[in-house]
Amino acid sequence: MNQELDLKTSLTEKIKLQFKKFSENGVVSEPNWLKEYRNLGCTNFEKLGFPTQSDEEWKYTNISPVIKSEFNLTGLKSDSINLSKSDFSKYIISNSYTFVFVNGQFVSSLSVVPNEEGIEVASIKEIIKTNPEILEKYIGKVIELENNSFASLNSTFFTDGIFIQVNESKKLSKPIEILYLSVNENNSPRITHPRNCIIVKKNGMLDFTEHYVSLNSNKNLTNVVTELFLEENTKCNHIKIQNEVNKAFHFGNTAISQKATSEFFTFSFSLGGLISRNQIILNLDGEKSNSNMNGLYISTSNQLHDNHTLINHKTPKCNSRELYKGILYDESKSVFNGKVYVHSIAQKTDSKQTNKNLLLSENATIDTKPQLEIFADDVKCTHGGTVGGIDVNSLFYMKSRGISTKSAEALIALGFASEVTETIENLDLRKYVDTLIVDRLEKSYGNISLPIIAHSS
Amino acid sequence: MLQINNLYAAVTGKKILNGITLTVNPGEVHAVMGPNGSGKSTLAQILAGHPAYEILDGEIIYEGQNLIALEAEKRSQAGLFLAFQYPVEIPGVSNSYFLKTGLNEIRKSRGEQPLDAMEFLKLIREKMKLVEMNESFINRPVNHGYSGGEKKRNEILQMAVLEPKLAILDETDSGLDIDALKVVANGVNKLRSKDRSMIVVTHYQRLLNYIVPDFVHVLMNGRIVKSGGKELALELEAFGYDKIKEEFVNGVNA
Numbered sequence: 001m002n003q004e005l006d007l008k009t010s011l012t013e014k015i016k017l018q019f020k021k022f023s024e025n026g027v028v029s030e031p032n033w034l035k036e037y038r039n040l041g042c043t044n045f046e047k048l049g050f051p052t053q054s055d056e057e058w059k060y061t062n063i064s065p066v067i068k069s070e071f072n073l074t075g076l077k078s079d080s081i082n083l084s085k086s087d088f089s090k091y092i093i094s095n096s097y098t099f100v101f102v103n104g105q106f107v108s109s110l111s112v113v114p115n116e117e118g119i120e121v122a123s124i125k126e127i128i129k130t131n132p133e134i135l136e137k138y139i140g141k142v143i144e145l146e147n148n149s150f151a152s153l154n155s156t157f158f159t160d161g162i163f164i165q166v167n168e169s170k171k172l173s174k175p176i177e178i179l180y181l182s183v184n185e186n187n188s189p190r191i192t193h194p195r196n197c198i199i200v201k202k203n204g205m206l207d208f209t210e211h212y213v214s215l216n217s218n219k220n221l222t223n224v225v226t227e228l229f230l231e232e233n234t235k236c237n238h239i240k241i242q243n244e245v246n247k248a249f250h251f252g253n254t255a256i257s258q259k260a261t262s263e264f265f266t267f268s269f270s271l272g273g274l275i276s277r278n279q280i281i282l283n284l285d286g287e288k289s290n291s292n293m294n295g296l297y298i299s300t301s302n303q304l305h306d307n308h309t310l311i312n313h314k315t316p317k318c319n320s321r322e323l324y325k326g327i328l329y330d331e332s333k334s335v336f337n338g339k340v341y342v343h344s345i346a347q348k349t350d351s352k353q354t355n356k357n358l359l360l361s362e363n364a365t366i367d368t369k370p371q372l373e374i375f376a377d378d379v380k381c382t383h384g385g386t387v388g389g390i391d392v393n394s395l396f397y398m399k400s401r402g403i404s405t406k407s408a409e410a411l412i413a414l415g416f417a418s419e420v421t422e423t424i425e426n427l428d429l430r431k432y433v434d435t436l437i438v439d440r441l442e443k444s445y446g447n448i449s450l451p452i453i454a455h456s457s
Numbered sequence: 458m459l460q461i462n463n464l465y466a467a468v469t470g471k472k473i474l475n476g477i478t479l480t481v482n483p484g485e486v487h488a489v490m491g492p493n494g495s496g497k498s499t500l501a502q503i504l505a506g507h508p509a510y511e512i513l514d515g516e517i518i519y520e521g522q523n524l525i526a527l528e529a530e531k532r533s534q535a536g537l538f539l540a541f542q543y544p545v546e547i548p549g550v551s552n553s554y555f556l557k558t559g560l561n562e563i564r565k566s567r568g569e570q571p572l573d574a575m576e577f578l579k580l581i582r583e584k585m586k587l588v589e590m591n592e593s594f595i596n597r598p599v600n601h602g603y604s605g606g607e608k609k610r611n612e613i614l615q616m617a618v619l620e621p622k623l624a625i626l627d628e629t630d631s632g633l634d635i636d637a638l639k640v641v642a643n644g645v646n647k648l649r650s651k652d653r654s655m656i657v658v659t660h661y662q663r664l665l666n667y668i669v670p671d672f673v674h675v676l677m678n679g680r681i682v683k684s685g686g687k688e689l690a691l692e693l694e695a696f697g698y699d700k701i702k703e704e705f706v707n708g709v710n711a
């Protein structure tokens with residue numbers, strides 16, 4: 001305990017110092033509200049430090065390798081990296097606009113940005129300069145910093161990210177891909193704090209993907225905060241793909257506010273990283289809103305994938321459906337903690353939460369904790385989870401058709417994953433995700449040439 | 458082709474087969490009948506290589522090799538096929554990919570070239586016509602959400618594609634309507650040849666009007682208690698199993 005305290009004191013000193021340096025380094029010209037917000041983040045982080053396993057919410061996720069990595073928390077670094085499109089073309093999803101960020105900074109020359117009426121898209125860095133008033137209305141308005149070390153750290157140090165505003169009744173002709181590339185050219189570990197702010201005004205529609213990859217195998221930490229504001233009667237599809245290198249750390253905080261009769265779909269795919277945690281807080285703030293929150297994690301070697309979700313039913317007559325599936329190999333570890341909270345006024349809530357895990361190694365572990373807290377009486381809520389290996393009868397059936405054990409297992413795993421990938425509406429995206437899954441399974445099972453999943457209707 | 462000698466088997470410690478002896482020669486069709494729970498499916502599953510069953514004694518020789526030592530996929534690659542009484546659902550895996558993987562692994566084991574997507578599609582379409590299955594089943598997940606009869610038809614489709622040397626049909630006729638029964642029987646008969654053999658497990662003489670067997674065996678308490686020609690099935694239909702039970706008990710006592 002004493003040691004923990006010592007560590008914290010030195011961390012407090014460190015962040016104070018780094019924040020001072022950061023403030024001198026160029027945010028002097030920022031509006032006051034933003035300076036105050038950064039101060040708030042810093043004070044909060046000083047108070048909290050990094051989470052430890054004695055914190056109930058971090059019980060199964062040990063981040064000491066992160067703390068030991070001695071990151072420069074500001075993320076500021078003056079290296080210039082020159083990339084050409086061919087360096088990352090395989091990460092580009094077809095038929096999408098692409099916003100490319102290199103080590104957390106927007107690079108317009110590598111991006112394909114929309115120029116369509118009624119949609120404002122820009123980097124956060126640019127918006128801070130050109131239109132900070134619009135940001136002031138949204139930054140920090142749905143993400144809560146209290147008890148959230150990583151979101152506090154992001155709020156202290158973010159410099160860039162994406163800003164999207166879809167105006168009333170507008171929609172883009174194509175989805176947006178936000179591609180975050182980590183290119184750490186020297187060996188000192190690097191941290192980035194992307195900050196995304198997305199607004200869909202009344203009756204508007206938006207499809208977008210956050211895509212995190214590494215271009216080399218050096219260690220890095222991504223600490224992202226995404227805030228989403230969905231006004232009345234909007235529709236939004238959100239995909240998040242975390243496919244960073246196996247040394248990387250990834251901490252994601254996504255917070256959403258959904259107004260009346262809005263529809264939100266999110267799919268979170270955890271594939272890469274050494275330690276990765278996605279935290280989603282979904283607020284159903286308006287009546288008759290609808291939400292689908294899905295996820296898939298495929299964990300191999302010594303990876304740790306942690307998914308923490310909270311669905312906050314704050315208004316009556318909302319629906320939420322949550323399906324997270326995991327496939328675990330080797331000595332990997334996964335954590336699923338999903339809470340559905342139904343406030344007393346949220347009558348006629350209809351909620352269903354499921355977490356299913358396919359455990360393919362005796363040494364892999366899953367800690368799954370679906371939770372329901374209901375304070376209204378007229379609701380329909382269910383939750384459940386399964387953890388199991390390959391079903392012997394399915395395996396036997398496949399083998400009896402000449403299929404070897406290895407191929408049969410791979411096919412069953414693929415079929416298992418497809419129940420959740422099938423929910424991705426956009427076919428280009430679904431195909432992209434399927435390809436990632438097939439590639440990963442082929443890594444585990446050798447060259448057995450799996451198909452791209454055939455989708456049942 | 459197949460020789461089962463004095464086979465004893467158990468599952469979860471419970472003895473189910475109590476000394477089965479049966480010889481199937483190339484080109485022959487054997488019907489196996491018997492009351493519920495007598496061990497028919499157990500025998501079928503053991504032949505296909507289900508790992509849950511424990512062989513206590515006896516041997517199974519298939520085309521000169523010890524079948525018991527082979528993994529299920531090796532048996533399939535050696536030309537053995539089981540149409541399941543209860544086909545297994547595999548969500549998320551399409552029928553065509555499932556079958557293509559199986560067929561190509563079988564071909565590979567025989568040193569044949571795998572079929573490419575186009576060749577396979579042509580083959581499966583042709584076989585679907587044979588069993589009168591709608592083409593939409595090509596992309597549907599294996600048995601998932603199929604009706605009982607559709608599952609049975611799908612088993613016959615698989616058989617038609619894999620063209621086994623020894624096919625074991627475990628109650629493929631149960632749950633089929635009369636038209637489907639004819640379709641299935643027709644599919645089976647198309648496959649009959651002088652070097653292909655079949656073991657047909659059924660409760661109903663009706664199927665045997667379409668697939669005429671060379672031999673009929675009655676299984677009771679894990680033993681073949683009576684064997685005969687196709688007229689034995691008619692006898693069973695008329696008198697039930699009680700008469701045979703009596704005969705058997707008397708026979709043993711005598």
Ligand SMILES: Nc1ncnc2c1ncn2[C@@H]1O[C@H](COP(=O)(O)OP(=O)(O)OP(=O)(O)O)[C@@H](O)[C@H]1O
Pocket residue numbers: 468469471473491492493494495496497498499500509542
């Ligand atoms: N995996 C198993 N675990 C426990 N008992 C089993 C198992 N498989 C078979 N049995 C038992 O073995 C006996 C024989 O079952 P089997 O399925 O072979 O019968 P069957 O002759 O095919 O019957 P039916 O005509 O109803 O299909 C039954 O009593 C059954 O309950």
Ligand SMILES: [Mg+2]
Pocket residue numbers: 497498499542627628
């Ligand atoms: Mg049976």
